[in-house]
Amino acid sequence: MKRAQASTDEISKKPGVPLHHQLFLVLKDQILRGLYEPGAQIPTEDQLGALFNVSRITVRRAVSDLHAQGLVVKRHGHGTFVRQEVPAARPPATLGFIELLRKQAQDTSVKVLRIALEQPPALISLNLHLDPGLAAIHAIRLRSAKGTPVMVIDAWLPEDVGGRLTNLDLRERAMHEILLDQGAKFGRVVQEITAVPAIPELAQQLRTEVGSPLLRISRLLYDVGQRPLLHTTIYVSPDRSRVLADIPIGSMNTFSAGQIAHDAHNGHWT
Template sequence: MHRQLFVVLRDQIAQGVYPLGSLIPAEDALCAQFDVSRITVRRAVADLEQLGLVEKLPGRGTFVRAAPRAARQQASFGLLASLGKQARETEVTVLKVQTMSAPAMVAQQLQLPEGEAAVHAVRLRSIRGVPMMVTDAWVPHSIGRNVTENALRKQALFEILMAEGVKFGRVIQETTAVAADPVMAGLLKVEMGAPLVRIVRLMHDRRKQPVQYITITFTGERSRILMDLNAEAVNTTGAGQIVHDTDDHLA
């Protein structure tokens, strides 16, 4: 409950409901508004204070210390350019690089024959020591021979593949919500069961062959997804669509 209240208050601060320097409601008011205990309110406010969003002054109340987010800027980068920017702005920790047989689902996505080797690379990207996202990537061994731990410390994975002659083409992407398991909670420094965003991206080359299957996991508390669609993409699946996994659909 305290985490849910924290998310609500955090989002209200970000949206300017409580401007910089203003007071958020007192404990009694928050207890009544959200029908929660005083302990729940205190834990939620403590989390806000730990992030530097509010400051509690004895006898005066809790004041907002962070200004609302600036208006959303237009996305000015294509996918590859944004990946390069992301690589430059974050520190990478290479957690695993291994050549092995891909799991059946990954092999199917990459159109690999049964038992064929693929390169598996797992990395953690951080900003000033704060974990931002975990990437779990698979590439066919035929184009991933130079994907090593040392290489990934110096270059982004897509740059290594481009040096191998890969020219990227179509990208299929799916976004879902997941709960943090023990491993992901430890890497991203969130609570067990905390809500996370997961992007699964299948990248092809210009010959329409799959060249990378990557899962990106992050917390919505520190990151967000930005899309900028041109007029031509509005009436295509490039604009995205919501797919409902109903019982009938799953059957």
Template sequence: MIKLKNALVDVATSSLPRSPGTSLHRQLFVVLRDEIVRGTYSASGVLPKEESLCERFGVSRITVRRALADLAAQGLVERRHGLGTFVLQDRLPLMRPRPSLSLIDSLRQTAAETQVQVLQVEQIEAPLDVAALLHLAPGEKAVHALRLRSMGGTPVMLSDAWVPAHLGKQVTAASLRKQALYEILLAQGVKFGRVIQEITAEVSDPIRAKLMQTEVGAPLLKIVRLMHDLDARPVQYITVTMTPERSRILMDIPGETVNTLSAGQFVHEVAHKATS
């Protein structure tokens, strides 16, 4: 345990990588934000001085100052001239709330708390992987809907959904501005059953970075859901993209399902090196 802790300290005190993608000041912002949220500075209430951060991460003072400015813009710290950078304790998240909503209730809450912008609705042939998961015949079309949800003008979710064409007749840009997609399907008599979900991460490309108001190469949370009806027929394939600085995924696994796949499973895909 001590060796692991020392190893983590060594990693945390090493220089930030000089690699293409996310800028150094953004990487430093993410590291410091996570340390603040975890309570690393709760005892003193003050972040290390700029010189110390420069030495710890091997970056310039201008990089440190840009990262601290981003933290201040997020309302996590207050910079006091000549005194330092102080954590705003009243702005930090307290105990994580206990999830208490079903999937449908969670979708309903998301729809109620956010404002939707319908970016695209079209009926086209789905990509091969999506078509296979939705059990679409060759050449069969599906309804594709791309939406951006925001809170107070800040983007929080980019939703990319596909439904079989026979279920998507009522899915239009106008209807999606009034109702969430799941509500449209429910109104057609669809009753949701099994849900297969995968959680991964990806980096933002220029299009997603612009929509989500983040940097190109910034990390994104990616949730893929394949939803079925009560007869185990796939009715919706949806990909939801979020930024980890604004959103997180909260789960509560009942004890009776802890030994089932409902509790989740780690899946690793590592290429095996060829041996001579």
């Protein structure tokens, strides 16, 4: 049996995500990655409490959440064991950017939360090369898979690019397909991925807890003439979603495959 290597520094006691949910996320990740194999016993309540420096009540709530998701089974007098039917590892990415977006659109349903001409934040205006004070099209959509919300998409477009967008368009087609039909020719996409806590509005939309971790994917889409056409910010819960990338081998270890930017030198970390 593989034994997970965990430490108390994986649980933060700062205000934010409840301790039991943090512990649940850690244990779930260890189970799904095979650190606890199907049929293996996970540590006892006392052992988990000591390992993560949390109370027995916190451990019980975390283990109950694992049980509710079908990841573990409790055997009275024997302990808690990983189910034999734990979901298999998900397959790796094999789709290009446009194909991935198309499949994403096909596999989910859409609710349009907002579409309006609004004044964008300063950073959005800068990214879209808009003159100060110039309004832009703002569209927010919620995508769900089998009734479960999985993604909030917050998009901004210059008015001359997105001025013809309708509520029906946004419900029935992906944004890139709409732009392609309007004659857009895509050149490149600059993407940034980071982790953020769920603010109340996003927590409500994604049916998760306030302060729980979300992945934020920011994309700036350019046309072949290097004009920015679309700024999109996507929020997903790592409980339900993951980010896939299909990178040609020749692009490995180049800027095309992405880079990790560190902000420590700017004094953001303590």
